[in-house]
Amino acid sequence: MTAQQKPLDEGEYNFAYLDEQTKRMIRRAILKGIAVPGYQVPFASREMPMPYGWGTGGVQVTASILGADDCLKVIDQGSDDTTNAVAIRGFFEKTAGVETTFETSKASIIQTRHRIPEKDLREDQIIVFQVPIPEPLRFLEPRETETRKMHALEEYGLMHVKLYEDIAKNGHIATTYAYPVLVNNRYVMDPSPTPKFDNPKIDKMAALQLYGAGREKRIYAIPPYTEVKSLDFEDYPFEVQKFDKPCGLCGAENVYLDEVILDDKGGRMFVCSDSDYCEERREAGHLGPMAADPNAMTLAGGTSDQHSEEPAR
Amino acid sequence: MTDFFSDDPLLQVNGVTRYYGDRIGCRNVSFQLWPGEVLAIVGESGSGKTTLLNCLSTRLAPTAGAIEYRMRDGAMRNLYQLGEAERRLLMRTDWGFVHQNAADGLRMTVSAGANVGERLMAVGDRHYGHIRETATDWLGRVEIEADRIDDDPRSFSGGMRQRLQIARNLVTHPRLVFMDEPTGGLDVSVQARLLDLLRRLVADLGLSVVIVTHDLAVARLLSHRIMVMRHGEVIETGLTDQVLDDPREPYTQLLVSSILQV
Numbered sequence: 001m002t003a004q005q006k007p008l009d010e011g012e013y014n015f016a017y018l019d020e021q022t023k024r025m026i027r028r029a030i031l032k033g034i035a036v037p038g039y040q041v042p043f044a045s046r047e048m049p050m051p052y053g054w055g056t057g058g059v060q061v062t063a064s065i066l067g068a069d070d071c072l073k074v075i076d077q078g079s080d081d082t083t084n085a086v087a088i089r090g091f092f093e094k095t096a097g098v099e100t101t102f103e104t105s106k107a108s109i110i111q112t113r114h115r116i117p118e119k120d121l122r123e124d125q126i127i128v129f130q131v132p133i134p135e136p137l138r139f140l141e142p143r144e145t146e147t148r149k150m151h152a153l154e155e156y157g158l159m160h161v162k163l164y165e166d167i168a169k170n171g172h173i174a175t176t177y178a179y180p181v182l183v184n185n186r187y188v189m190d191p192s193p194t195p196k197f198d199n200p201k202i203d204k205m206a207a208l209q210l211y212g213a214g215r216e217k218r219i220y221a222i223p224p225y226t227e228v229k230s231l232d233f234e235d236y237p238f239e240v241q242k243f244d245k246p247c248g249l250c251g252a253e254n255v256y257l258d259e260v261i262l263d264d265k266g267g268r269m270f271v272c273s274d275s276d277y278c279e280e281r282r283e284a285g286h287l288g289p290m291a292a293d294p295n296a297m298t299l300a301g302g303t304s305d306q307h308s309e310e311p312a313r
Numbered sequence: 314m315t316d317f318f319s320d321d322p323l324l325q326v327n328g329v330t331r332y333y334g335d336r337i338g339c340r341n342v343s344f345q346l347w348p349g350e351v352l353a354i355v356g357e358s359g360s361g362k363t364t365l366l367n368c369l370s371t372r373l374a375p376t377a378g379a380i381e382y383r384m385r386d387g388a389m390r391n392l393y394q395l396g397e398a399e400r401r402l403l404m405r406t407d408w409g410f411v412h413q414n415a416a417d418g419l420r421m422t423v424s425a426g427a428n429v430g431e432r433l434m435a436v437g438d439r440h441y442g443h444i445r446e447t448a449t450d451w452l453g454r455v456e457i458e459a460d461r462i463d464d465d466p467r468s469f470s471g472g473m474r475q476r477l478q479i480a481r482n483l484v485t486h487p488r489l490v491f492m493d494e495p496t497g498g499l500d501v502s503v504q505a506r507l508l509d510l511l512r513r514l515v516a517d518l519g520l521s522v523v524i525v526t527h528d529l530a531v532a533r534l535l536s537h538r539i540m541v542m543r544h545g546e547v548i549e550t551g552l553t554d555q556v557l558d559d560p561r562e563p564y565t566q567l568l569v570s571s572i573l574q575v
Contacts, residue, residue, distance in 0.1 A: 140420070153398045157435025161420070164427045164434065167441055168463050233441040 038183030056214030409482030
């Protein structure tokens with residue numbers, strides 16, 4: 001095995017940090033995951049130079065599939081410029097020297113924590129999720145031996161017990177993130193802590209979806225155009241969150257919004273969680289109701305400044 | 314209930330033996346259980362009652378012997394030759410298991426309604442309204458007020474927990490229920506109420522029951538037939554009234570005569 005490209009750091013690291021044997025091992029796990037959609041494949045997760053919870057699983061998956069000609073986008077809660085995203089993007093810039101981008105449509109690999117970009121992904125793109133707890137049954141059945149058996153025998157009644165509890169206690173299904181899904185009519189899967197707003201995007205997505213859980217040492221995958229159904233009851237069907245106002249900056253509707261506090265006098269606004277999508281819309285001339293607000297503009301300006309600082313390659 | 318008058322046994326046990334290393338758990342136990350029949354297994358602590366019950370309910374593989382069960386389609390099947398999926402399906406649909414300690418048989422962190430509804434959801438019921446209606450109905454049948462449906466079993470008394478556990482087991486209309494000291498650890502008045510309830514449910518539903526108990530009064534009230542165990546072997550078996558009124562074995566005589574009289 002030879003490295004795909006010389007590392008930038010005078011041979012200190014192999015291309016994309018992981019050694020080639022480790023990458024082969026992870027790729028085997030990924031292939032198995034693709035062959036059995038939604039099945040959690042155990043893999044020998046490596047120690048990464050970042051703490052657990054920062055996306056060590058996602059980083060290992062990305063490192064294993066990254067090629068020298070790939071273009072990488074990293075988002076955290078939909079945004080390209082939050083700590084986790086900046087750290088991981090920097091990590092791959094340093095260890096792999098690949099091109100990075102903020103633009104969803106330009107990226108060939110998108111590593112994400114918690115969100116799926118608003119823009120539809122294409123067949124030539126791969127989205128990598130950072131997963132904290134891959135086992136959807138964990139909080140109801142703590143024994144790993146038992147949950148594995150339940151997956152093997154398709155005993156998923158317990159998952160509905162959780163949804164039943166939600167309705168009994170709150171009057172509606174109150175699970176808003178890590179909402180369990182049935183993949184390809186076989187495995188129940190936890191789509192990592194993405195908001196359930198993104199669940200419909202997982203269904204029949206054109207791009208390949210890879211999920212990596214570093215601490216729990218599991219990889220799973222959803223191949224393109226796989227049917228993914230969110231679990232629900234006949235009389236309480238699955239619903240996504242709805243927002244009663246559009247994005248404050250770009251005026252987009254039917255997107256996932258973050259609440260941003262503007263000052264200490266109760267000023268706040270709702271803006272697109274997907275920062276690239278929001279910027280693109282503003283550049284195209286869309287303006288939201290808060291776009292004239294000076295406080296809001298500082299915030300918006302902050303994002304585009306970051307954008308222009310992106311290293312040109 | 315055509316089952317009730319059937320001449321074919323529901324459970325056929327042949328020479329069931331379980332060793333723990335060199336020590337005997339139970340040895341060479343054979344019996345048949347007919348539909349609608351309640352069989353009590355009595356004996357002192359360590360006599361192999363629970364080992365036998367665990368073997369019967371596929372929770373513990375016997376060292377030797379065969380246990381056959383008549384499936385709903387009428388075919389006799391050896392339980393330990395069933396696939397694991399089939400066995401687990403059987404356990405959560407056609408069977409029930411009532412533990413001595415209700416916490417072992419309940420999910421303590423989810424509400425009473427979800428505890429009763431779990432088996433329904435496990436067999437594919439996906440209608441919340443229906444599940445809740447059935448759960449409410451069953452809570453009523455085990456004398457738990459309907460307004461406790463959203464409470465955790467942790468907030469229930471011992472007797473209520475035990476009744477909830479029974480409802481949770483019976484909701485899928487099982488044909489065979491295993492009970493391990495269902496009244497153990499309850500005070501006498503709660504015990505009497507639970508026994509009344511069990512007797513009524515068993516008669517109404519035509520259940521077959523294998524009940525393990527060291528309390529001969531429980532056996533007398535609930536069971537039709539009785540098996541007395543000692544040192545892992547069945548030493549006497551017969552109709553409950555016959556064995557308790559006219560015990561043949563010296564050990565059974567001792568057991569019967571040692572009941573405290575008030």
